[in-house]
Amino acid sequence: MIQKTARDFARKDLAPVAVETNESGRFPAEIYRKLGDLGFMGITLPEEYGGVHLGSFCLVLALEEIAAVCASTAVTMSVHNSLTNWVILTYGSEELRARYLPRLASAEILGAYAITESEAGSDVAAMRTSAVRKGDEYILNGTKIFISTGDKAGAIIVFARTDPKERTRGISAFVVEPGFKGFSIGKVEKKMGLKASTTVELVFEDCRVPAGNILATEGMGMRIALAGLDGGRIGIAAQSVGIAQAAFDEAMRFARERKQFSTRIIDFQGTRWKIADMATAIEAARLLIYRAAKLRDAGEPYTKEAAMAKLFASQTANRAVYDSLQIHGGVGYTSEFLVERLYRDARVTELYEGTSEIQRLVIARQALDEFERTVPD
Amino acid sequence: MKIIALLKRVPDTEAKILINPEGTGIKEDGIKFVINPYDEYAVEEALRLKEKTGGDGKVTVVCMGPEESTELIRTALAMGADDAVHVCDAALAKPDAFVSAAVLAKVAKDEGFDIIFCGKQAIDDDMAQVHSIMAEMLDVPQVNVAVAFEIAADRARATIRRRIEGGDERVETSLPAVISCEKGLNEPRYASLPGIMKAKKKEIRRKTLADLGFPGVPGEARSRITRWFPLPKSGGVKMVQADEPRDAAKELVRLLREEAKVI
Numbered sequence: 001m002i003q004k005t006a007r008d009f010a011r012k013d014l015a016p017v018a019v020e021t022n023e024s025g026r027f028p029a030e031i032y033r034k035l036g037d038l039g040f041m042g043i044t045l046p047e048e049y050g051g052v053h054l055g056s057f058c059l060v061l062a063l064e065e066i067a068a069v070c071a072s073t074a075v076t077m078s079v080h081n082s083l084t085n086w087v088i089l090t091y092g093s094e095e096l097r098a099r100y101l102p103r104l105a106s107a108e109i110l111g112a113y114a115i116t117e118s119e120a121g122s123d124v125a126a127m128r129t130s131a132v133r134k135g136d137e138y139i140l141n142g143t144k145i146f147i148s149t150g151d152k153a154g155a156i157i158v159f160a161r162t163d164p165k166e167r168t169r170g171i172s173a174f175v176v177e178p179g180f181k182g183f184s185i186g187k188v189e190k191k192m193g194l195k196a197s198t199t200v201e202l203v204f205e206d207c208r209v210p211a212g213n214i215l216a217t218e219g220m221g222m223r224i225a226l227a228g229l230d231g232g233r234i235g236i237a238a239q240s241v242g243i244a245q246a247a248f249d250e251a252m253r254f255a256r257e258r259k260q261f262s263t264r265i266i267d268f269q270g271t272r273w274k275i276a277d278m279a280t281a282i283e284a285a286r287l288l289i290y291r292a293a294k295l296r297d298a299g300e301p302y303t304k305e306a307a308m309a310k311l312f313a314s315q316t317a318n319r320a321v322y323d324s325l326q327i328h329g330g331v332g333y334t335s336e337f338l339v340e341r342l343y344r345d346a347r348v349t350e351l352y353e354g355t356s357e358i359q360r361l362v363i364a365r366q367a368l369d370e371f372e373r374t375v376p377d
Numbered sequence: 378m379k380i381i382a383l384l385k386r387v388p389d390t391e392a393k394i395l396i397n398p399e400g401t402g403i404k405e406d407g408i409k410f411v412i413n414p415y416d417e418y419a420v421e422e423a424l425r426l427k428e429k430t431g432g433d434g435k436v437t438v439v440c441m442g443p444e445e446s447t448e449l450i451r452t453a454l455a456m457g458a459d460d461a462v463h464v465c466d467a468a469l470a471k472p473d474a475f476v477s478a479a480v481l482a483k484v485a486k487d488e489g490f491d492i493i494f495c496g497k498q499a500i501d502d503d504m505a506q507v508h509s510i511m512a513e514m515l516d517v518p519q520v521n522v523a524v525a526f527e528i529a530a531d532r533a534r535a536t537i538r539r540r541i542e543g544g545d546e547r548v549e550t551s552l553p554a555v556i557s558c559e560k561g562l563n564e565p566r567y568a569s570l571p572g573i574m575k576a577k578k579k580e581i582r583r584k585t586l587a588d589l590g591f592p593g594v595p596g597e598a599r600s601r602i603t604r605w606f607p608l609p610k611s612g613g614v615k616m617v618q619a620d621e622p623r624d625a626a627k628e629l630v631r632l633l634r635e636e637a638k639v640i
Contacts, residue, residue, distance in 0.1 A: 058570075
C-alpha cells in the first residue's frame with residue numbers, strides 16, 4: 001500500500017512536474033510539501049516527532065518509485081530522510097529533536113548534509129572547515145562544496161574540525177540553519193543531470209552556531225558522518241534501482257513498437273539479451289538493497305551490505321541506461337525520450353555518497369575483518 | 378452524519394482482460410485488482426462531507442466481494458474512512474444486480490445512514506443498476522452521475538449537479554439519499570503513510586449472509602450471465618499505397634465510401 005501511494009503520487013503528481021523542472025532547473029518546493037503531507041519526509045521518524053515510524057525498508061520502496069519518475073526528487077528525499085532526519089534523531093539532544101524533526105517530517109523545512117570540501121572528497125578526514133568554541137557558541141569557518149539541497153534546506157548537518165591536532169577524532173557535527181549569522185550560499189553548480197535538485201557551495205564566515213546545536217559530543221563527527229552515509233547509501237541504491245527500472249521500462253516500450261527490417265526490435269535476439277541482463281541485474285540489485293534495509297531495521301550491522309547494494313545498484317543503473325539508450329538508437333540521444341534524462345541522471349549514482357571505488361574499499365575492509373574474525377588460520 | 382461509501386473490487390483499468398476458455402468469466406491470474414475508480418470518488422466525497430460537517434460524522438465503507446477485497450477496503454480506511462463492513466460469502470460468488478442491491482441495502486439499513494455515496498457504475502460489468510435498485514429497496518431518493526455535491530445547512534437536503542448530454546442539471550433532494558458519483562466530482566486523495574498506519578487498527582466487520590439474517594441468497598438472482606465472449610478481432614489496417622499523394626487521397630476516399638461506408 002505504501003508502494004502504491006508512492007507509485008500513484010509519482011505517476012500522477014510528480015511525472016508532469018518532473019518534465020518541466022528537469023527542463024527548466026526549477027526546484028519544485030510544492031512537491032516536497034505534498035510528500036510531507038503524505039508522510040514521505042518523515043518515514044522513519046517516531047510519531048512523537050510527526051513521523052510515521054516505519055523502517056528503512058519502506059523508505060527504499062518509496063524512493064524507488066519516486067526515482068523511477070524523477071531521480072532529482074529522490075535524491076532530495078533520500079538526503080532528507082536517511083541523512084538529516086536520521087542523524088538528528090540518533091545523535092541530537094532532545095531539544096534539537098523537538099526543534100527540527102517535526103518541521104522536517106512535515107517538509108516545512110528540508111534537510112541537507114555537508115561533508116565534502118574541495119580537498120576532502122573521499123578523504124573525509126582531510127576536511128578543514130573549523131569550529132571554535134566561544135562562550136555558548138561555535139564559530140565556523142570554511143567552505144563546503146557539492147551540497148545537495150544546500151540552498152533550499154532549513155536544517156543542514158555540517159561537519160567541522162573542533163580539534164586541529166586530531167585527525168578523525170577532531171571532527172564534530174552541527175545542525176546549522178541558513179539564518180545563522182555568517183552563513184551564505186556560494187556557487188550553484190550546473191550539473192550534467194539531476195537538474196531538478198540543487199547542488200551548491202556553502203560558505204561559513206565566522207558563522208555563529210549555538211553550542212547546543214552540536215550533535216552528540218565534540219569529536220564524534222567522523223563516526224556520525226560515516227554512520228549516516230551507511231544509511232544514505234541504501235537510499236542512493238534505491239534511487240539507482242528506480243532509474244534502472246525506468247530505463248528498462250522505456251526500453252521495453254520502445255522495442256515493442258519499433259520495427260526495423262520488418263521486425264519489432266524486441267524480437268531480435270540481440271535486444272532480448274540486453275533485456276534479460278537488465279532484468280536480472282535489477283532484480284539482484286533490489287534484493288541487495290532489501291537485505292541491507294532489513295538488516296538496518298533489525299538493528300544488525302549493515303555497513304558492508306549497504307556498500308554492496310550501493311555499488312551494485314549504481315552500476316546496474318549505469319549499465320541499464322546505456323543499454324536502454326542503445327535499444328532506442330539515435331532517438332534516445334534526443335530529449336524527446338525519457339532515456340536521455342535517465343542517462344544523465346544515472347551517472348552521479350556512482351559518484352556521490354562514496355564513489356564505486358570507495359564502496360569497494362568499504363566492502364573489502366569489512367570482508368577482510370570478517371575473514372580474520374571467523375576463519376581460523 | 379452517518380455516511381456510507383460503497384466499494385467494489387474490479388480489475389485494473391489498465392489490465393488486459395481475457396475471457397477464460399469456458400466463457401464463464403475472465404482469466405484472473407496476473408491481473409491486478411483495484412477499487413472501482415468511480416467508487417474512489419464516492420469514498421473521497423464521503424470523507425469531504427464528514428470533514429465539512431464536523432466531528433460527529435462517521436464514514437463507513439461497505440463492500441461485497443471476495444476475501445481479496447480486504448486490501449482495497451484497507452486502502453479506503455487509509456484514505457480516512459472510519460470503519461468498514463465486508464460482506465464475504467461463498468454463496469455470493471456470482472450475484473446479479475438485484476442480489477447485490479438486496480445485500481447492500483440490508484447492510485445500509487442495519488448500519489443506519491444519512492447518505493450513501495457510490496460509483497455511478499462498476500467498470501467491470503458496467504451494469505450501473507445496483508445503486509438504483511438499492512435506493513428503491515431502501516425507499517430513499519437517488520441522484521445519479523453527480524459531478525458536484527453540496528449539503529444544505531440544515532443537513533436535511535443536498536444539492537447535486539448531474540452531468541447530462543450537453544450540460545449539467547441541478548437537482549435538490551431530501552436526505553437520506555443515494556448519490557452515485559461521476560468522474561470530475563472530486564480528486565480522490567492518496568492513502569497517506571500515517572493514514573496507512575492508522576488503518577491497521579481500524580475495524581473491518583466481516584459478515585456472511587447468515588450474519589445479515591438471510592437464510593440463503595436473497596431473492597434469488599433474476600438475471601444470469603450465460604456466457605462471455607471475446608470481442609471479434611478488428612479487421613486490421615489497410616495501408617493506402619500510391620506514388621502521388623493525390624492518388625493516395627483518391628483511393629482513400631474511395632475506400633471510405635465503398636468499403637468502410639462511412640462517407
